[in-house]
Amino acid sequence: MPALKKTVMTVLSAALLSVSVVSPAGAADKDKTDDKQPKPSGQMSTVGGARLGEVGTQVALGPGAPVLPKELTARSWIVADAESGDVLASHNAHWRLPPASTLKMLFADTVLPALQPKTLTHLVTEDELSGVGEGSSLVGVKEDHSYTVHDLWLGVFLRSGNDAVHVLSEMYGGVPATVAAMQRHAEELQALDTTVVSPDGYDAPRQVSSAYDLTLFARSGMQKADFREYAATATAEFPGEQKKGKKRETFEIQNTNRLITGDTGVDPYKGIAGVKNGYTTHAGNTFTGIAERDGKVLLVTVMNPSSEESHAVYKEAAHLLDWGFASDGKVTPVGELVPPRSAVAAKGSEPAAGAAKDAKKQHAAAAATAAPAGSSGVWTALSVVGGVLVVLAAGVFLVNRRWPLPDLARRLPRR
Template identity: 90%
Template sequence: MPALKKTVMTVLSAALLSVCVVSPAGAADKDKTDDKQPKPTGPMSTVGGERLGEVGTQVSLGPGAPVLPKDLSARSWIVADAESGDVLAAHNAHWRLPPASTLKMLFADTVLPALQPKSLTHLVTEDELSGIGEGSSLVGVKEDHLYTVHDLWLGVFLRSGNDAVHVLSEMYGGVPATVAAMQRHAEELQALDTRVVSPDGYDAPEQVSSAYDLTLFARSGMQKADFREYAATATAEFPGEQKKGKKRKSFEIQNTNRLITGDIGVEPYKGIAGVKNGYTTHAGNTFTGIAERDGKVLLVTVMNPSSDESHAVYTEAAGLLDWGFSASGKVTPVGELVPPKSAVAAKGSEAATGAGKAEGKEHAAAAATTAAPAGSGGVWTALSVTGGLLAVLAAGVFLVNRRWPLPDLARRLPRR
């Protein structure tokens, strides 16, 4: 009897121990941890797919697909194929958050085409440097000094200079006109989470964007050769102050995108080709990057990591890029990066014309196939390049054309 009792007690003890090990306490603790993470307080947009409007992480892993990186702390992030537009995974993709200087991608995509040629010079006035937010990042633009448009754009992309942004805005027609144009362009890109208040991304009431929208801005901007050049430049010379009776000297500026230049604790990311980072007290750290590996081009956006780790925005972005390259072809997309409205209209017009000329259903199907090559999402494709993404915008539709080399400035990257 004592032996039987002992056996029963042993079995019960083992059972109780196993219950403790797998009890809901572990899950409850995880829930408590998750509850500490901020979450969207209202409904999110479903542009690009229903799942992109859902709260939390959205991913559909297939056979052999790697799991997402651990310890992702960003409030919002997204990983997408820049060519097909497929969203491989996302987390609160449409959460409207302060964008900080990543909004400068929209600024450049809007204004850059209008201020040509790059050699165009401009004499900066005192008024053009007024209204810059306190504590803004500056490249060192001086009043009563001449600068080329090329100089000013380097100041925007490399040093995130709000002084350069304000001067370029005045050249474009003034800050209010620039803000209005940026808002119109965001709507054209179907970036409907974005509200523009300041052209430089400086904290302003009600100025918001989303990881989804920032990714659209980067994808659109990278269609432009000048944008690609500036976004990929690691270092450049910037004109200094003109002292009386002396030759004007320049000083070196370095890109603040640590995945390009590297930093303590951050290695330059292999295949990186831009795009833009940002930081404000209200927005935290934000980053959108584009990289190429083995012919695959990915976009990633990370907004406001809560991690105490230094440079968490870069380490989390690099981890998501690594995951994306490994997971490509092994996951079911959870959404798509939508094309601009003009591209949708162009596709519709072409389809209508083709249908009108078609003689029967087979003819119409052939016309539709011609208008929308397989794998292009109807209107989108991109040209891969050495170290980054290049594409050409023609009549509102992105077409596969030819390979383009990166400009010389873009090759000035640290050795890996």
């Protein structure tokens, strides 16, 4: 099918879906626990599609599609194709909730490119650790000790260390400057549900995000090689205390993402490649993960399960990933992960045309189409539908296809 015709058909389908009621199959397969679950009190955003702004579970099952996992208890969740951006199913996708340490994905995506090279060494001061919140997760950074940027990022990704976040923030220009940069970057990504107050995700008044936004952060972060490496690392050595006259020792740190390392009742998830988990008393458990199976790359975000089952956030995320892989080609997307604003603004520009040429000269007229199998990136179509088809826009968004990292097995924890 010609690229333009395929894209127009896709957009027309989306337009019809946006003005139609939920199909009987879609309605019947909504999570039956919806009536018992807490619900958003206000209107939600419709970024990515009208259905993503609706309350409750959104899914459009086709012939042969499996039903959604039963007894999902998260207040909000989303399953999406990391490459095409298609949202396969969601539940209160734009509900603004406390993000906990999953907000560190935005922190890393914002700050990591600026602090190079990763061998850069920094001497930590007392003031740099003074703003770490009481009860924070820590990796063990000590004042008057030197650490490389690489060390500190391992502390952020593996141990969710707020101490490491604050030191990196000071290196970036200070906590206020970091928060402002994170907010700007969230807006560039069209993550408009997010309000940043603290760079580490520590509970703070008005600090919120959404399952949709957290998924955008993960998708953007995974474009960066260093981000991918840290997100997939299971164990690492971290510098310990320097004792006078002795060689500085190290101690092992392990990733708190249980779908990478496993735990009692939780098996490591096949094909997992990151990205971040979180917990605070206000936010509950939060998690965003990415995994690959048979060439398909999926993103999942789960926020605040009400289940008292141990590790419920990981189990619900794993169930949703299993469902997503089993549903490949059998569901109609209920929305999309939008590309960054800069990608939208660049449609039709020379960089976009150059990217099309690099992707084996695949033709892109009014909209972009998928790059050839085995290429290093894909085109993401952005459709704008307002009751009727109004305009077609296109944006380029690269997704690296090396899932999981080739040396992930080398970094898995010793059993």
